[in-house]
Amino acid sequence: MPAQRDVKPLIVDRVTKRFGGVTAVNNLSLRVAPGELLAIVGPNGAGKSTLFQLISGVIRPDGGQIWLGNTELTGKSPERIAALGVGRTFQTSRVFPGLTVWDSVRVGVHMELIGGGRFGRRVLPFYELAMALVPSRRYKKKLAELDAKAEAALRLFGDRLWPRRLDPAGSLSYANRRRLELARALVSEPIVLLLDAPTAGMNPTETAELAGIIAELHRTRPAMTIVLVEHKLEVVRDLAGRVVVMEYGSIIAEGSPSEALADPRVVEAYLGRSRRANGKVEPVYAS
Amino acid sequence: MLEFVSQLINGLAIGNVYALLALGYTLVFGVARLINFAQGSVFMFGAYIAWTAVALWNLPLGLAFVLAVLCSALLGLLMDAVALRPLQKGPQIAPLLSTLALSIILDRAAELIWSPATRSFPSPLAGTVWRVGGAFISAVDVVIFAAGLLTMAGLAWFLKSTWTGKAIRATAQDPEAAQQVGIDVARVRRLTFGLAAGLGGTGGVLVGMYYQSIFPSMGLPYGLKGFAAALLGGITSTPGAVAGGMLLGIFESLASAYAGTGYRDLVAYVLLMLVLLWRPRGLFGDRRLDGLGGSQAASGAVPGTSPLASAAAGAAAPRFTLRPRAWHVAAALALAALLPLATRDFYALQVAVTAVIFGTLALSLTLISGSAGQISLGHAALFGVGAYTTAILARNFGLPSEVVLAASGLLAAAAGVLTSLPTLRLSGHTVVVATLAVGQIVHLVFLNWISVTRGPMGIPGIPAPEFAVAARTPLWDLSHHYWLALAVLAVALFIGRRLLTSPMGRAWRAIREDRLAAQAAGIPASRYLSLVYGVGGFLAGLAGSLYAYLLSFVSPDSFYTDTSILVLTMAVLGGLGNLAGAVIGGAALASLPELFRPLADYRLIVYGLVLLVCVRFRPQGIGGTE
Amino acid sequence: MPADLLRLENVNVFYGPVQALYDVSLRVAPGELVSVLGGNASGKSTTVKTVLGLVRPQSGAVFLERRRIDGLAAHRVIGLGVGSIPEGRRVFPEMTVRDNLLLGAYTRRKEDHAADLERVVALFPALASRLHQAAGTMSGGEQQMVAMARALMRRPKLLCIDEPSMGLSPLYVDKVYDVIRRLKEEGVTMLMVEQSANRALEVADRAYVLQNGRVVLEGPAHELAADPAVRRAYLGETA
Numbered sequence A: 001m002p003a004q005r006d007v008k009p010l011i012v013d014r015v016t017k018r019f020g021g022v023t024a025v026n027n028l029s030l031r032v033a034p035g036e037l038l039a040i041v042g043p044n045g046a047g048k049s050t051l052f053q054l055i056s057g058v059i060r061p062d063g064g065q066i067w068l069g070n071t072e073l074t075g076k077s078p079e080r081i082a083a084l085g086v087g088r089t090f091q092t093s094r095v096f097p098g099l100t101v102w103d104s105v106r107v108g109v110h111m112e113l114i115g116g117g118r119f120g121r122r123v124l125p126f127y128e129l130a131m132a133l134v135p136s137r138r139y140k141k142k143l144a145e146l147d148a149k150a151e152a153a154l155r156l157f158g159d160r161l162w163p164r165r166l167d168p169a170g171s172l173s174y175a176n177r178r179r180l181e182l183a184r185a186l187v188s189e190p191i192v193l194l195l196d197a198p199t200a201g202m203n204p205t206e207t208a209e210l211a212g213i214i215a216e217l218h219r220t221r222p223a224m225t226i227v228l229v230e231h232k233l234e235v236v237r238d239l240a241g242r243v244v245v246m247e248y249g250s251i252i253a254e255g256s257p258s259e260a261l262a263d264p265r266v267v268e269a270y271l272g273r274s275r276r277a278n279g280k281v282e283p284v285y286a287s
Numbered sequence B: 001m002l003e004f005v006s007q008l009i010n011g012l013a014i015g016n017v018y019a020l021l022a023l024g025y026t027l028v029f030g031v032a033r034l035i036n037f038a039q040g041s042v043f044m045f046g047a048y049i050a051w052t053a054v055a056l057w058n059l060p061l062g063l064a065f066v067l068a069v070l071c072s073a074l075l076g077l078l079m080d081a082v083a084l085r086p087l088q089k090g091p092q093i094a095p096l097l098s099t100l101a102l103s104i105i106l107d108r109a110a111e112l113i114w115s116p117a118t119r120s121f122p123s124p125l126a127g128t129v130w131r132v133g134g135a136f137i138s139a140v141d142v143v144i145f146a147a148g149l150l151t152m153a154g155l156a157w158f159l160k161s162t163w164t165g166k167a168i169r170a171t172a173q174d175p176e177a178a179q180q181v182g183i184d185v186a187r188v189r190r191l192t193f194g195l196a197a198g199l200g201g202t203g204g205v206l207v208g209m210y211y212q213s214i215f216p217s218m219g220l221p222y223g224l225k226g227f228a229a230a231l232l233g234g235i236t237s238t239p240g241a242v243a244g245g246m247l248l249g250i251f252e253s254l255a256s257a258y259a260g261t262g263y264r265d266l267v268a269y270v271l272l273m274l275v276l277l278w279r280p281r282g283l284f285g286d287r288r289l290d291g292l293g294g295s296q297a298a299s300g301a302v303p304g305t306s307p308l309a310s311a312a313a314g315a316a317a318p319r320f321t322l323r324p325r326a327w328h329v330a331a332a333l334a335l336a337a338l339l340p341l342a343t344r345d346f347y348a349l350q351v352a353v354t355a356v357i358f359g360t361l362a363l364s365l366t367l368i369s370g371s372a373g374q375i376s377l378g379h380a381a382l383f384g385v386g387a388y389t390t391a392i393l394a395r396n397f398g399l400p401s402e403v404v405l406a407a408s409g410l411l412a413a414a415a416g417v418l419t420s421l422p423t424l425r426l427s428g429h430t431v432v433v434a435t436l437a438v439g440q441i442v443h444l445v446f447l448n449w450i451s452v453t454r455g456p457m458g459i460p461g462i463p464a465p466e467f468a469v470a471a472r473t474p475l476w477d478l479s480h481h482y483w484l485a486l487a488v489l490a491v492a493l494f495i496g497r498r499l500l501t502s503p504m505g506r507a508w509r510a511i512r513e514d515r516l517a518a519q520a521a522g523i524p525a526s527r528y529l530s531l532v533y534g535v536g537g538f539l540a541g542l543a544g545s546l547y548a549y550l551l552s553f554v555s556p557d558s559f560y561t562d563t564s565i566l567v568l569t570m571a572v573l574g575g576l577g578n579l580a581g582a583v584i585g586g587a588a589l590a591s592l593p594e595l596f597r598p599l600a601d602y603r604l605i606v607y608g609l610v611l612l613v614c615v616r617f618r619p620q621g622i623g624g625t626e
Numbered sequence C: 001m002p003a004d005l006l007r008l009e010n011v012n013v014f015y016g017p018v019q020a021l022y023d024v025s026l027r028v029a030p031g032e033l034v035s036v037l038g039g040n041a042s043g044k045s046t047t048v049k050t051v052l053g054l055v056r057p058q059s060g061a062v063f064l065e066r067r068r069i070d071g072l073a074a075h076r077v078i079g080l081g082v083g084s085i086p087e088g089r090r091v092f093p094e095m096t097v098r099d100n101l102l103l104g105a106y107t108r109r110k111e112d113h114a115a116d117l118e119r120v121v122a123l124f125p126a127l128a129s130r131l132h133q134a135a136g137t138m139s140g141g142e143q144q145m146v147a148m149a150r151a152l153m154r155r156p157k158l159l160c161i162d163e164p165s166m167g168l169s170p171l172y173v174d175k176v177y178d179v180i181r182r183l184k185e186e187g188v189t190m191l192m193v194e195q196s197a198n199r200a201l202e203v204a205d206r207a208y209v210l211q212n213g214r215v216v217l218e219g220p221a222h223e224l225a226a227d228p229a230v231r232r233a234y235l236g237e238t239a
């Protein structure tokens, strides 16, 4: 069970990021309440992934600040931010191709083993060395606990990953690599989970299946904030409590899924004509 | 002031030579992302062809030049056929071994054909000197300068504007996608090799003209300078290569003028390190792509050591990977321990001890370069720190061997951690240059810190090991050395194995596979890189200590970059990241030259051929990459 | 009946010891758009890669216009008039968008392709202002457009597409399908792997459904779309 102190809002305060002539994120402010499931949608190139890169510390903003509760994230390294409680997946999946599936997930629990951030004091490297060479009983028990967590994360996807846990991650099919990445982000029990197009490459059934998993996570881990970037609107409608629509690095609409997606500017910039014509969105799931 | 200006001009001239060499490296390593450790030998070869044409056949210099460039390019094509094409489906790192084998063969062949002696290179331009202001400029300087600029401009244009140039870049960035637009990847690689070899040949002739002397082993020293210059400039950019060459040349000549010739390289490499700390991607390196994805981007412009990051699409994992169980290892060690009972031959035992020591050393490097993916060209420095610590503590202070061994290991570990500091912010090729620089710096410290290390004379008379627990009985006998070395190897195997199967080993491999993704998953990369350099340093230090005890003599020669390259070869031969493989690779490469002693002059050639055959049939290394 | 443009006969593919395709047979007539459907890890991408020569079948044969092409290197297959939009985009990350597009025309480098460049950029106006950006720094969807435009530069007679709509916003999914429709009208033959079955079956002439590396169903797209068994196979329920 997440402790009370792990309940923290994510605050993005007037953040700007420019790449040469392109302003990918433009003076954007956003507050995500603890436990909220927020969806971010927007046309290609709107700056959604860039926002994730900024929050997770992969790149630094040109202006503005990012906070997790009372802790400022701006300028911190990705590993610090991860330890503080931000977990993420990448749009172009970044698994560790040469590691086994099993090891890849266990990388996600590593910070819990060594401490730091929300896991208390970080252990000394010497202690870690000693434990690697001659593990104490307590250490072994801790490892077993963490392995159990990793196993649970893999089993979340039924038979898709668990039976293949000893194969290299690079040999998974495209969509399974994305699932693996999600598992890796989940095991660390992040306070804020950033999902960049998690259902890309999945067919309607599989999309529904993954949406179900996310919904289930949202229910069983009520304190975990989930920010979801997604182009499949059915997923957004099903899952999100609130939708933020971005274009050219700024927020152009915000509200409940039905409100936000009905906004004429959103229809214009994002949904396009076919959806406008009959006012009805084509089903993405097979009925 | 005048002194300064003429040193500057001098530096620019040398710098031009380096720049020319650097361009070849930029093309293969940086742009095409291929590994070619034979580039130095090609350039030696080019110089010798030109020399033969001018001195023996009395051809005019211009013709000789053209001939040398053409022959070098042909040699490049040949190298591609022998060393690259057969390995297409192997790991990206495999050509390190095959090209190194070729360079050994070429260097040795040159000695046989042209004799090992230094030849003076006739240069008709040598006499022409102009006086500009207070400084002198020679015609050779002008020729080299013009050649450098022309080559740079030509290469930049070629890469940017021609179809072939684009194909070379595309192939480097994503060979599988390149095939899908119709690029013949093998042909492109062949062409790159030929072109780079042609550039190397050009450099060789110009170096010959500049220094007016050539020798068969000139590939390594100048090759290293060219490589360092290319890395300094950011390895992927042609103007970078030229700027890097110039800067290195200027550093050097200012250093030799103001700090003394002995410090020339030291100052140059320290400055190199400083520049890299200031600009981790090199002078002209590209930072825009820092946040990009994949193990490719994470390793920068140098091929990754990930077993799956393969040179070819769809390459299957090796069928067999050497993963001995603990009792297999114990049994093998026990069996090995019986050797002194089988032979008392002094020479054989000496070889056996050396083999075990190098097995340990290769193991220590396979942690750093294999598991953590940090290709190191400076490992001999850590080995040397261990050896020198032992020499000094045992000889000057008469400490018992327990203390000496522990101190050697720990000091080398500390040196390892220090090495890792500049590499923390760097990835990919910058690690290579940082380790190269550290290796050079430590070697130069051994050479120049005379009050402690006795400089080039080395430290003789290191007493035999004597353990306090064994009442300090000196272990004179070689079989005792052997058993001691085996015991240390056993410890190293234990440590390596435990660490690699622990979460720490997993963190190392995750960093190797994709450093940024590992960080985003919460792995503090710098902590683990320091740890791996520390552990690797510790084991290398132990090996160094045994080495000092065995020879009872240490000198800087044993701890130069060629040793570093040798150890890397051992680790690659064993299969990067594979402990048992590394031990076998280290032991094999340390003893093979001794086994081939009866072959006399052809010894090294056969050695190179054996390496070539090994990598041809087992590109993943003996044990298989892990 | 016209000769098939592409035909796979009993193709078996292995990755090391693991078999990924079992006796897959498939044909595409000239001008046809054939879609390959199936769940994740069912071997869709492997099928496309086999056609492209990126993986070699252990047994079976692949024919392109009566010419046997299995065992040919990928660049030779491309040289025979095949274009590819690879899975996961695979743009050349450090090259500019313009160079990426031009490389699409690599096999036609001796011909004039300036007009083609304009044509594909007109199809995807979002690329127009980004021609000099490093392709790896483009957003996911923008990269997908680059990959598609790059393949169009080939002017292929057979276009192999692995998930064209992945990562695209609804607006651009429509656009991509417009492009696919137009290509079809222009007579380009296509083999397409697509996850949004509804969209795929709308445009396709025929479709194959893969399950665990085997073709479990095939037929005209409209029939398959109506067939409950297809939905079952496609939905991945065990029958």
Ligand SMILES: Nc1ncnc2c1ncn2[C@@H]1O[C@H](COP(=O)(O)OP(=O)(O)OP(=O)(O)O)[C@@H](O)[C@H]1O
Binding pocket: A019, A020, A022, A023, A024, A042, A043, A044, A045, A046, A047, A048, A049, A050, A051, A091, B288, C133, C137, C138, C139, C140, C141, C142, C167, C169
């Ligand atoms: N390093 C960079 N240099 C130049 N432009 C960049 C860089 N990184 C991102 N951009 C640009 O910034 C814009 C925002 O990109 P981002 O990846 O955030 O889009 P996105 O909203 O995630 O789109 P998609 O839905 O297609 O993934 C894009 O137009 C992209 O081309």
Ligand SMILES: Nc1ncnc2c1ncn2[C@@H]1O[C@H](COP(=O)(O)OP(=O)(O)OP(=O)(O)O)[C@@H](O)[C@H]1O
Binding pocket: A170, A171, A172, A173, A174, A175, A176, A201, B314, C015, C016, C018, C020, C038, C039, C040, C041, C042, C043, C044, C045, C046, C047
């Ligand atoms: N390089 C490889 N090495 C080993 N196995 C592989 C490799 N590539 C694919 N496979 C395996 O082959 C099977 C088919 O993979 P493929 O990529 O063709 O699936 P797919 O249908 O395209 O799935 P997705 O919808 O996820 O893209 C999978 O089980 C996958 O794990």
Ligand SMILES: [Mg+2]
Binding pocket: A048, A049, A050, A091, A196, C139, C140, C141
């Ligand atoms: Mg994105």
Ligand SMILES: [Mg+2]
Binding pocket: A173, A174, A175, C044, C045, C046, C087
């Ligand atoms: Mg696929």
